[in-house]
Structures are given as structure tokens and as C-alpha cells.
Amino acid sequence: MAALTVSAARGATPKMLRSRAAGKLLLLALLTAVLLPVLGRWGNGAWPHELTVSLAKPLTSASNWVIDNRDSHPLFLYFFGYISNAVVLCVRAVYLTLLALGWTGVTVLGALVAWRVAGVRLAAGTAAAFLACGALGMWVPTMQTLALMVAAVLASVLVGVLLGLAAGLSDRLDRALRPVLDTMQVLPAFAYLLPVVLVFGIGVPAAVLATVVYAAPPMARLTSLGLRGADPEVLEAVESLGATRRQRLLTARIPLARGELLLGLNQTIMMALSMAVIASVIGAGGLGDRVYQALASVDVGQALAAGIPIVLLAIVLDRVTAAAGEDRRAQTALTAPPGTPRTIGWVYALAVTAAVALAARLLHGLNWPTGWTLGIAAPVNSAVDWMTAHLYSGVPVIGGTADWAGHFTTWVLDPVRGGLQWLPWWSVLLIVAALAWLIGTWATAVTAVLAMAAIGVLGVWDPALDTLSQVLAAVAVTLVLGFATGIAAARSDRVDRALRPVLDVFQTMPQFVYLIPVVALFGVGRAPAVAAAVVYALPAVVRITAQGLRQVDPAALESARSLGATGRQQLWQVQLPLARRSLLLAVNQGVVLVLAVVIIGGLVGGGALGYNVAFGLAQGDLATGLVAGAAIVCLGLMLDRVTQPTERRATKGA
């Protein structure tokens, strides 16, 4: 008998070890058991004070030094000063050009460009969007934002293409740049604001440069991807004909990468718009500033009047640039002789624009006519007031929106935050390690743990856990809603068709805009921040989920059907397991997007790290802001690594 049990036990152990997940957990448990006596020395509560490093003093002195020397030190005079001046000059030039064109000139130019690259329908849409901006009384702020964006996009494209060319042509540079660009992609926009403010101070140059830093990576990534993704046999054929390196680049690699380049342009423009609006916090004027000011005084009507032009601008820019990419591709498939010159259209467009601008100038019609504005702020505010009076609370049976927000805070956010802050600090690290290792590799686990520990060392453990609790709650809600909707969209074509335009619009809107409706509905606080985050992250999650499920091998699905599986069985036993990778990617994207908005939620009472950054910027207390910014970077890094599936790494390496 004894022999039997022994052999049974022996048989069981390797089996358990063979299961990789169990093995990893076992190893982690062992490690903890060994380290616990050492770690326990520092207590079982929040991050031990002995292990923090206060950066306040050095950071404050650094920022003071920068402020003192900004006008005298050669580094600023001859380097940053020139950059700053160039940026101001560039933005100013674009702005003056736009003003000189007048509202009619800008509208006509926009419409003609849209017509040229995207057809009549988008041209009409573009004109309508510009006119709406004017009608809302936002013509000047719109032009300010547009000027800032044009400058930022030009710089981003230049920087992005140069980096992308370097990474696309040199393997070593690619290896060096790729992780940096990958990481930049997952960091919240807010984290980019502080370092530029430290160097350039609050103002337009800082705003433009933050926008460039934020918007250039996608251009660089896609340029490199396009150069590397070219059909190797085409390149070999080109080489076999005796092309030089330069000929190969100019006649084959760059033209072959055209699709990716245009996609990069599209993404860069969208990210630049998103950032140009957020950068209002550091002195970019224009629409973002109007929203920011309005939100600060909870003036929803004003915020909406400035928010609508942002949304319109976003949709128009996205559609027109996306159509430019598709148009070229469609053109290659057309039988129409490509010999017909396309340039005459451009000349024509410019001529018409000049004529219209000149006519407007002669008629003194450069500025938007004052009588033509539509004051929506007052009616919207009275509507919001009515909502506050009637919908906030006390609605029979369903309660009110403020009640929901209050309940969500009391029943979900508070317990999660309390639980996280109650957990011993080392166990938080352990959980992070376990999750990251189970989903990814040991390397991602190490990065995640180090990032989390860095937050503790920076001394912002508690606010970071507060932010984390909001992120977790928002991610949970997002995933439940997102997976449900995604599954519905994947299984029914009708749902998919109905959802598509909604998702398209939602995915193009800048993060900042989402704060407006949630403030109207839920007031300020943590719950609205979470709500905005959910709304922002939902489209991406829905889309990735639906796509993943639809891409499941039809043969596998067919074979399941032929075996008589019910719809539910097909979903649970075939589609979901096979779409595992997409689902993990959806989680990853959801987490990254939620974090970005939860941080911005600091502006509407979300508190925690986002508030620290905003506070630091508003009070000129850069030390607080920078520490919080660094913590945000660490949090973003940790959350991305924890949810990063192994496969994604593998495909990226290839």
C-alpha cells in the first residue's frame, strides 16, 4: 500500500509541475516564503517610509534653476530658446495665414482639399463642420487650435518619418527604438506635459512640443513598419536589376510603404488633435482652453460649445486623411488611365481659395459675422440645471444619476481603494508579479514589479493605489460591457452594422471631450472620471473583441457546427478560446486607454495622481507634478506589462 501511495504521489508532482501556470505560482510562493521575514521587517501596511526617496527637494531646486537661468544660460539661449522661438514663429505664421484667409477662405479651402482627396460628400461635411464652428462662436479658438495642430503635425511627421526611416533601414536602431516607441504608445498623454513645462515653461512652445512628442511615435512606428513590410521578392527583384541603395529606397521601398505612411499621417493627426486639446492645461490656447476653463467652473454649456468643434474637427480630419489612404489604394485598382494629371485640381483649388479670400477681404468679411452665432451655452446650461433638479436624485425606482455616482463610489470605488490600501505592500508586488508572469513572460513580470516598486519609492503609494482602484473599477465595467457588446456584434451582422458608425465616431474623439457629458450627468468626483474612462475605452474593446471573434478559423467553427454544437457551445468552446489572443489584447488596450482618461479625470475631481499633476501645473509646484508624472509613467508601464500577452511580444519581435 505504502509503495502505491508513494508512486501515486510521485506521479502527481511532475504533472502539477508540468502545468506551467501552477509551476510559476509555486515558485513565486516559495520566493515569498523565503523573502517574507525580510520584507515583513518594514511592516505590513502601506509602502514603508524607510524605502522612499524624497525627490521634492532636488526637483524643486532643478526647476528653480531652470526658471532662474532660462534667460541667461547658454543652453537655453542658444538651443531651447531657438526651438521655442521657431515654434512660436511657426504657429504664429500659420495662425495669421488662417486669419488672412478669413472664415470663407478657410471653409472653401478645407472643402476643396476634402473634395480633392475624398470626394464630394466629405467636402460638404467639411464645409458644414467649419460653418458649425463659426456658428457656435468658436471661430477664433478653432483657428488657434488648428494653427497649433498644423505646426505640431508638420514637426511630428518630420521627426516621425526621420526616425522611421532610420529604424526601417537599420536593424540596430530598430531594436533600440522599438521598445521606446512601444512604451511611449501606452503612456497617458498627461505624463508628457510636465517635462516640457520644466524646460520651456507654460506656453505655446511647451504645448506644441508636448504634442510633437506624443504624436510623432505612431508616424515613426508605421514608417518603419512600412519599410520593413515590403514584399521581399519585390525588393529582391529590384536588387537583381542592379538598383543602388538610394534607387531602391526611392523607387521601391517608400512607394511600397505608402499605405502605412498615410495611416501614420492619419494617426499622427488624430493624436496631435487629442494632445493639442489636453495641452490647454500647459498654455495652449484655443478650443481646449475653452473646455478647460468651462469645466473648471462647471459651466457645461460653454464646455459643450467648445467641445462640439473639437469633435467635428476630429471627425473631419480623420475621415479626410483616411479617405486619402483608401483613395490611393482604390485608384490602383481602377481602369481609368492614371495619366490624367491630378495636379490641375490642386492648382484650381488654390486659385478658388485665393479668389474667395480676396473677395472676403474686399467685402470686409474676414471675421465671423457677429450676428450669426448661435448661443447654445445658455439653453444647455438651463437643460443641465433642469437635469440637476430632476434627474440627479429622487427619480422613483431607478434613482438619479448623482445617486448612481454616489452608490458607485460607496459600493465599488471605496471598497476597492480600501482593499488595495489595506493590502500589505509586498503582497501588491506579489500579485503584480503573479499576474504578469501568468499572462506574459518573466521579463514582463520583472518590469511590472520594478515599475510598481518605483511608485512606492517615489512616495506616492497611496495616491497611486487610489488611481489604480479607479482604473480597476473602470476596466471591470469596460470589459463586461465591451465583451458583451463585442460578442453581440460578432454574432449578428445587424448589430455590427448598427454599431460601426457609433464606434467610428467615438474612436476619433479626443480624450478630453469625454469629460463634458459625464460632468453634466454625474457632477464632479471619482465616479464621473471612471464613467468617462469607460466611455473612452469601450469602443476599442468592443472592436477588438468583435474582430477577434470574427477572425476565428471558419473551418473550426464549421466542424463544431457539424458536430451539432449549440450556439452557446460554439461560443464558449470554440470562438472564445480561439480568440484568446484578441481578448487579451482587448484587455491590454482597455487598461491603457482607461488609465489615460482616469488621469485626466483628475481635472474633474478624480483626485489621486491626475490631480497632483494638475495641481503641480496650476501652482507652479513642479516637484509634486513631476513625481506624480513619474508615478503615472510607472503605473502605465506596470499595467501594460501585466496585461501583455506573450504572443504579442513574439509577433512584435518578428
Add this chain to the structure above:
Amino acid sequence: MSATVPTRKPPTATDADAPVFSVSGLWKVFGPKAERVPADAELTALDPADLRARTGCTAAVRDVSFDVRKGEVFVVMGLSGSGKSTLVRCLTRLIEPTAGTIAIDGEDVRAMDKTRLRELRRHRAAMVFQHFGLLPHRTVLDNVAYGLEIQGIGRAERRARAAEVVKKVGLEGMEQRRPSQLSGGQRQRVGLARALAVDPEVLLFDEPFSALDPLIRRDMQDEVARLHREEGRTMVFITHDLAEALKLGDRIALMRDGKVVQLGTPEEIVGSPADDYVREFVRDVPREQVMTVRTAMRPAASDEDGGPAVRPDATVAEAIEAVARAGAPARVMDEGRCLGVVDHERLLDVVAGVTDLPSSTPEAV
């Protein structure tokens, strides 16, 4: 002569001509420190699996030597992974060989500097690729003119020359289309035209037709055969299709695991396989369409001076038809001289594959 029987054409050039490509002792080894493998006699003796286990290297081309004569179609044939595609890329150093010598018209290719090599690729050897390798953003005409553009020829002249070649490959009227608007066969015609446009001394084909439908493949083979007949350009043709090799090749090098296992005319490959691998390979070939009466005939007896006459390079299939029609043995006549006689028995032996053919002397390798 029946049209359906693919008759092999006689080699278009005399054997006395100097070789266009002369390859000897060529090695291409992939892997870490590849250059030590060809130099080490012990390593060269290993078979591929052992070599990989020992060194982590894969030898794609192992000690290959051959000459490509002027005006001939030289076919390199083998299954996938036999190293044939690597071999053809080594000829213009699209893949850098590890060891051995390659000479084009007596000039050492491996010693060429960048400029000289570019010159070789631009003017002397052009390649046709399996998946065409066309530039999708250019029209057919500009794709064909691409090689000339690379050489720096002006737009008007290169377009005029390209238009001529486009006509030659039968794509007239499609000059302004894009590759995505063409069928597979048409795309490969563009690939062929692009190679022809630079008027190269040698055309290199890397499995050009294996991505095409069988019917279109036959069309394209006929097209290549026609071009060769008309222009007499030297061709190196890579294929994994034995029928294609036998149809097009003046001489065939059969590769296996990076080595040339047999090099000879189609008749030699089919008639006297060098080893069991080749024998297995050619087992299903209709021998009567490859073998000529020259190998099937027996000396004429003194009383046999009647019956139909056939040329010595006529296929056995043709002879069978002649013998069947006449009901008597056929005489093999070359310039009025009777070389021998083929009768029912000899022809049947060839078809059945039971003849013990005189093993043709393998050509100098």
C-alpha cells in the same frame, strides 16, 4: 509530325563555344561561421542532418560545378529545399556564395566590386521571379521600363523600348494597367518583359511558372520556348517540375540536398539515371517522348534497306507512329547515311523501360 508530341529542339549553339557561366566548387552555407564548413574536409563529408547537429549550419549548395553554354537552356531541377533557388541567386550574388568560383564570360563574379556587380545585374543577367516581384504602384509599362530607369535611361527612350518588349510578350493594350488588374499569367509576362527589356546576355528564371495554373503554365512554357527559338538567348531555368525541365531544357542538372546528382540531356537523365533517387524521379516519365531513336536503334542488317526513314533525333513516339504505319522497321537516316534500324521490338523495349541502354557518358562536370 503530330503537334501534340513535344519535340525537343536541337541545341541551338555548337558545343565548342565558351561557357557563359562557369561554376565550380560552389558552396553556400547558412549559419554561424559558415565559411569554415567548405574548408573542412571532415565537415563536408557529413550529411545535412549531421552537419546541422555538429555546427548549426545548413549547406544549401554543396560543391556544385557546371558550365552554362552560350545559347542553351540550362535547367536546374530539384524538389523544394534542394538548394536550386539559392544556387541561381548565387550566380549574380543576390546571395553571397560561401566558397567556390563563378565566372561569367571568364570574368570572376566573386571578385567583382560593387560597381562591377551592379553592371552585371543591370546589363548581363536579368532574373524572372516566382511571385513576379512587380511594383504594384506602377503601370505595366513602367514596370517593364523599370530596369532601364535604374540604368538612368531617359523616360521617352525607356518607354519606347519597354513598349516594344511589351508587344513581344503579348501584352499589347495593357500598358496602362496596374499589376493588380492582371491575371497571374499576365503578371509573369510582365516579369519576363522586365527582364527582357534590359537585353541581358543571360535570363535567369526562378521557378517562374509554379505559381500559375497548369493551362497557363503550358502557355508560358511555350512562350519561353518561342522566345528562345527566336532570340537564342542563354537561359538558366530553375524548376521543381520534371515535365517542365524535360520540355524546356537542353541540359538538366538534377539537385538533391544541395548537390548535383546528375547532369545531362533529358534523354540521358531519363534513359540512364545516375542513381536510385534519379531513377525514382523519372519513373513515370513517358519515355517514348523523351528518348530518341538514336539510342533505341540497332545496327542495320544487310538486307534491311526498305521501310520508312526517321531522323536520329526523332523521338521514339514518332518512330512508333512511322513503324506502325509502314508495318516494317524504320531506318534511322542522317544526311543520307543509314545509322541503324528501329523495329517493333526495340521501340517496345524503350517504352517498357527494359532495354539495357548503353549508358551515355556523363558530360564533363
